[in-house]
Amino acid sequence: MPNNDIYKHAASTISKKVIYLKKDRDNEIYKEALALASAYNPTQVLDVIDFLEEEDEAEGEVVSIPRAPRRHFPRDREGKARQLFNDYFSDNPTFPLDRFRRRFHMSKSLFIRICRGIINFNLEPIPDYINYFKQRRDATGLFDFNVFQKCTSAIRQLAYGIAPNAFDEYLHMGESTSYLCLENFCKSVLHLYSAEYMRRTNAHDVQRLISKREEIHGFSGMLGSIDCMHWGWKNCPVAWKGQFTQGDHGYPTIMLEAVALYDTWIWHSFFGSAGSNNDINILNQSDLFNELLKDMSPPCNYTVSGLHFSRGYYLADGIYPEWSTLVKSFKNINDPKAKKFKRFQESARKDIELAFGILQGRFAIIKNPARQFYISKIQLIMYTCVLLHNMITEDNGRAFCDLEEDYPPTRRPRHLDLHERVALHMRMDKELMDKGSHHFLRDNFIEHIWNLSPNHRIRYDPNSGPSNIPEHVTDPQLDEDDEVEEEYEDEDED
Incomplete structure (x- = not known):
């Protein structure tokens, strides 16, 4: 090997080892590298020593790494x-x-x-x-x-x-x-x-809902079924994970409270609460009963077992409180009348579960964990999916109600002073949380359901046409909603 090549090899060896050996001048490999370089080119030793001294002076300085330039892709x-x-x-x-x-x-x-x-x-x-x-x-x-x-x-x-x-x-x-x-x-x-x-029910909507629910499930005066759903949050901040994680899930979630009917139209949605809450906490935070507390809710007149009622209600599961506007089922009961009521109530309450399933089937973004970092943007996506879900329900011809500009959404607010507003709020809040009214309404419904036939629910006739779907419904949804819950695999012809 020529002297020039040996020198290059020695210099290369020194440059590779100098970073690790410059603090240990007595290292054997360091001495051998210097000896090898000095044997064929003695003047190079001075250059190596100068290089080591410059490295010692520059020690501790931050070396800036140049950023890669932004690449451009020619998109058509x-x-x-x-x-x-x-x-x-x-x-x-x-x-x-x-x-x-x-x-x-x-x-x-x-x-x-x-x-x-x-x-x-x-x-x-x-x-x-x-x-x-x-x-x-x-x-x-x-x-x-x-x-x-x-x-x-x-x-x-x-x-x-x-x-x-x-x-x-x-x-x-x-x-x-x-x-x-x-x-x-x-x-x-x-x-x-x-x-x-995403409007609230007005007087016209309430009357149509009451009549349809009586035909379908036998529950007159019902405004819908209420329940909550969790949406996982993948990029939840570490400091918030304890607040947004519930024990039975094991990962951060954000909760959605919704009210839906058999047509799967979502009449009420409240989203954004931490996943560590339960359904009762979400109910206390939402604005579902704000109009009722202000005495501005639309009138809801119906009859159960010969008794007249003027306040609508929602079907709920066992975790919800015993309020006058909620009708719950029983856990364990041996009475035949209560058993039949339990079967009808749980069957009708599945409307909200069906709505959640179709919502997640149509929009997989809320079925998978959210990747956004801000709750406001996650709320934006959830409310958009709920709105599009209602638009698709109406477009399919299955919605019970349509928007009528001639019908006011709620009653006009009354002009009350501070003391009158406080007294009204306290009175309505007491009526809302009255357990006696809750049990009285449920007992009347037990007698009402007992007098119905076991197969009261009307089945959907496929030959009746799409315009009659709200009047004659079936347990399964239409084929279109069954498709959205399937996996969208590629077709063979593609």
Whole structure:
């Protein structure tokens, strides 16, 4: 080996070992490296020593690591917009309507209605989250994504519960853009449709609900079934995990309280409480009975066993308190009348469980643990899923009630002074928590249910048509709701 090559080898050996050996000048390997270098090039020893001294002086200084430059991917936004249009929205689309419903978890007409409502919104001042969906040119003069691409990204994130960049290959949309689409879509939908699809029951709705519930379950005057659901929180802060974790779950969750009917329409939703709470804590925090405490709830007149009642109620499970507006079942009972009542009550209370199952089946994002870091953004997603769930229920022709502008939502508030408001609140609160009224209403329902036939519930006739679904219902939901609970595996033809 030439002297030059030996020198290079020695210098390389020194450079590799100098970081570990510079503090230990008596190390044998260090001495051998210096001897090897000095044997073929004595002047190099001085350079090595100077290098070691510079390293000693620089010891303790922070070495800045240069950041990798941002990479640019040439995405074909216009080409992917044409492909999306040809696949689903053209006159002769590649995929028919049933494939659209299967992949978007809603009908094509409802999707176009939402997109049209966002684009046609023109009430000044236009919020930024609605203005985000208007197509513009970027700094290079090219058009950005259109409303179909942005809404498709948002809805598929809700429907499939996957990462924002999962559809980059199909839509050519980056992760940050997809996340903005989801956030702005949720805000826009809540802004446009929450007054209609997340409204409280008005007097017209109450009367229709009472008549339908009497036909279906035999419970006259029932306003729905109430229960709570947990949504896991994957990125919960470590300092909050004890507050948001319940023993039977073992991981942080956020709770949703909801009231639903047999048509699975969710009339009340309260979300955002820590998962360590139980159903009673959530009931005390929610605004379900605020109108009742203010004596502004819609009138609810019905008759049970020949007795007249004027206050609606909800079916609940055993953990809820014995209030006058809640009808609970029994744990263990041997009386035949109570057994029949227990069977009817538990069967009717499954409406809320059915609504939770369909909600999670339609929107897998709330079935999987939430990846967001802020509760406000998680609330935004949950309320959007509830609203879209009600929109899909109405679009399927299965909703009991529709919005009527002629019917006021509640009674007009009375003008009371402070002492009158306090007295009214205390009186209504006492009536709400009256256990005697609770047992009196349940005892009358036991007699009422005992006089009904064992097969009182009306079955759905498939030949009656979709318009008669609210009048004639069946235990299973329609085939469409059964599909959303299945796994969406790829078709063989794809």
